[in-house]
Amino acid sequence: MNRRRGVALVSVLWVLAILSVMGLGFAMTVRVHGELVDNRVLKAQAQGLARTGMEMAFELYYAGQAEGRTYNASNDEWMAFSSEDIDHELADGTYSIRVVDEAGKLNVNLAEQEHLYALIGDEDIAAAIMDWRDGDDDSSLGGAESFYYEESDPPYRARNGRFRSIGELALVQGITSEMLWGPDEDQYRERRPEEIRGLADLLTVIAIDSNHSSSTGNPRINLNTASEQEIEEALSGVIAEGSIQSIIDYRRQRTTRAQPQDGQTGAPPLQIPGELQPPTGGGGFGGGGPVGIRQFDPTQGGFDPTQGMEGPQQPGQAGEEEEAQQGFASTGELINVPSLSDEDIQAIWDLVTAESAGVIEGRININTAPQEVLASVIDADLAQEIIEYRTSRGPLPTVAHLLSVDPSVRANFVELANLLTTRSYVFTIEATGRAGRDEIIHRIRAVVDLSGDEPNYLMICHY
Numbered sequence: 001m002n003r004r005r006g007v008a009l010v011s012v013l014w015v016l017a018i019l020s021v022m023g024l025g026f027a028m029t030v031r032v033h034g035e036l037v038d039n040r041v042l043k044a045q046a047q048g049l050a051r052t053g054m055e056m057a058f059e060l061y062y063a064g065q066a067e068g069r070t071y072n073a074s075n076d077e078w079m080a081f082s083s084e085d086i087d088h089e090l091a092d093g094t095y096s097i098r099v100v101d102e103a104g105k106l107n108v109n110l111a112e113q114e115h116l117y118a119l120i121g122d123e124d125i126a127a128a129i130m131d132w133r134d135g136d137d138d139s140s141l142g143g144a145e146s147f148y149y150e151e152s153d154p155p156y157r158a159r160n161g162r163f164r165s166i167g168e169l170a171l172v173q174g175i176t177s178e179m180l181w182g183p184d185e186d187q188y189r190e191r192r193p194e195e196i197r198g199l200a201d202l203l204t205v206i207a208i209d210s211n212h213s214s215s216t217g218n219p220r221i222n223l224n225t226a227s228e229q230e231i232e233e234a235l236s237g238v239i240a241e242g243s244i245q246s247i248i249d250y251r252r253q254r255t256t257r258a259q260p261q262d263g264q265t266g267a268p269p270l271q272i273p274g275e276l277q278p279p280t281g282g283g284g285f286g287g288g289g290p291v292g293i294r295q296f297d298p299t300q301g302g303f304d305p306t307q308g309m310e311g312p313q314q315p316g317q318a319g320e321e322e323e324a325q326q327g328f329a330s331t332g333e334l335i336n337v338p339s340l341s342d343e344d345i346q347a348i349w350d351l352v353t354a355e356s357a358g359v360i361e362g363r364i365n366i367n368t369a370p371q372e373v374l375a376s377v378i379d380a381d382l383a384q385e386i387i388e389y390r391t392s393r394g395p396l397p398t399v400a401h402l403l404s405v406d407p408s409v410r411a412n413f414v415e416l417a418n419l420l421t422t423r424s425y426v427f428t429i430e431a432t433g434r435a436g437r438d439e440i441i442h443r444i445r446a447v448v449d450l451s452g453d454e455p456n457y458l459m460i461c462h463y
Contacts, residue, residue: 042435045093046442047462049433053083053095054444057429058455070215070350071422072101073367073395080193093435098191102447103424104368105204106376107361108169109133109162119202119376128173132158144173163205165459175199188463190432190443194370202373206458209421210451212358220353223251224326234351239344250337251327328354332417334400335410342403349400359451363421366402367395377419382406396422425451426458 060078073079082096106119108129116126127143137160139145146157149171156171169175181187182197196202214220221234228248235244328334331354334345364373366386374383382405389405390396399420402409409416431444443463449456 039440042440043442045435046433046440047444049083049090049093049095049435050431050442050444051433052088052090053097053431053433054429054446056083056086056088056095057081057097057099057431058448058450061450065215068216070397071367071395072103072365072424073390073422074101074104074194075395093433095431095433096190097432098193098430100191100201100428100430101365101368101424102204102426102428103207103209103363103365103421104370104373105202105207106364106373107205107207108166108203109205110362111376115376119372120199122174125172125174128175129169132172133160133162135160148173166200166203166205169199169203188443191430196370196372202370206426206447206449207361207363208425208449208451209360209363209423210358210425211353211355211360214350215423220351222356223247223328223331223352223354224255225356235348238347238351239340243340243344246337246339247334250333254327326354330354330414330418332414335403335413342400345403346398346400349398363419365422365424366390366399366420367422368424378416382409398422425449 057078060081064076064078078097079099079101080097083090083094088095106115108116111119113126113130116129117123120126124142127140131140131143131145137145137147137158139148144158146160149156149158159168163169167180170177170180178184178198180198180200182200186197191197212220221231223231226234231248232241232244235247331349331352333354334340334348334352364377366374367390371383371387374386385406386396386402396402396405399417399422401422402416402420403413426447426449428445428447431446433442433444434440435442444460445463446460447458449458
């Protein structure tokens with residue numbers, strides 16, 4: 001009897017032990033599943049917070065634009081902020097925003113080899129970049145063409161065309177992932193203000209400047225195609241009547257007729273009031289400047305991702321009218337108008353244009369570009385002066401305000417005006433959302449075109 005009781009007791013104990021283990025396992029499973037659900041909820045909250053931050057950045061940007069400011073600067077309110085900075089109360093979590101201006105970088109599709117060398121510091125890499133984007137398979141000294149890349153595993157060919165993304169630089173001879181993006185350990189860390197990790201923070205393939213409209217959204221007056229009456233009406237009350245007449249007189253003196261071609265009896269004058277004409281200059285960039293100005297090559301083609309955008313125009317491409325001379329090859333020539341003061345030029349700069357292209361690419365924003373980028377296209381001393389001026393006195397409202405930075409700028413102003421801008425429209429935005437006590441993090445990185453009334457996402461990734 002006792003023996004049977006003992007067996008029964010042992011059996012009961014085993015059953016209890018098994019049930020306890022099963023209960024613990026079930027409880028653990030429930031707990032793990034609960035934590036997974038909680039993490040998913042927190043992850044969704046973090047993603048929502050990041051999206052909220054992104055939308056708030058857009059709201060702040062457009063609010064600034066509505067004020068009619070003629071510039072974008074690295075210290076603008078929307079370029080770096082958090083939900084705590086703007087007292088945005090959230091139930092459980094925070095967000096932060098970091099913005100990088102693409103116009104504060106050197107356009108790898110337009111830069112000359114000397115610009116790239118000045119920025120990168122490696123002649124062979126600069127040559128390889130030029131070989132990658134040119135239209136042939138003839139390798140330059142120190143460069144590389146398709147025959148080099150075909151030896152890779154897997155093999156590939158040089159594009160022999162414009163870079164379509166900044167990541168494409170990783171395919172170019174000599175450029176490593178760390179050189180392009182920075183150390184691996186920094187990739188998932190939140191970006192610090194004005195932090196430069198790699199070449200991707202100094203080079204771009206997409207930076208645009210609006211040409212047809214002013215900062216208030218009103219059409220700019222074209223100094224070459226507008227009638228004299230239109231110029232007078234547009235600038236009246238902004239500068240003195242005598243200064244307006246000086247602009248008109250300068251245009252008259254500088255405008256010539258196209259020479260007749262063989263078999264033709266004559267050619268109409270290039271200057272037709274109210275009618276757009278092909279530009280005679282190099283679009284966004286000039287050439288043949290004085291020593292100290294690193295000039296862009298004006299022979300590059302149009303811009304791929306955005307329809308209707310025109311890049312610098314190659315001389316001779318505008319047809320027989322190219323032989324005529326317009327009054328203003330660029331707005332920078334306002335500096336040559338007699339009796340027009342620096343203050344006059346600054347006052348009308350945002351109101352006028354001398355080019356027909358609606359959008360110009362590649363100009364560098366002097367209010368957001370780091371010293372390395374500025375010094376790659378202009379004199380290094382002037383680049384440092386610009387940095388010091390905008391740090392101590394604030395952003396420059398227009399490129400014409402360079403005349404207030406250093407009086408010697410007048411000598412090179414025509415060339416400088418074609419290289420630089422103070423307005424930006426394409427930005428890389430990094431939005432970070434944090435949720436829960438354990439700070440579940442979600443980041444959104446997007447390249448956004450803000451030239452329209454609504455944001456246009458050119459690229460977006462979540463991580």
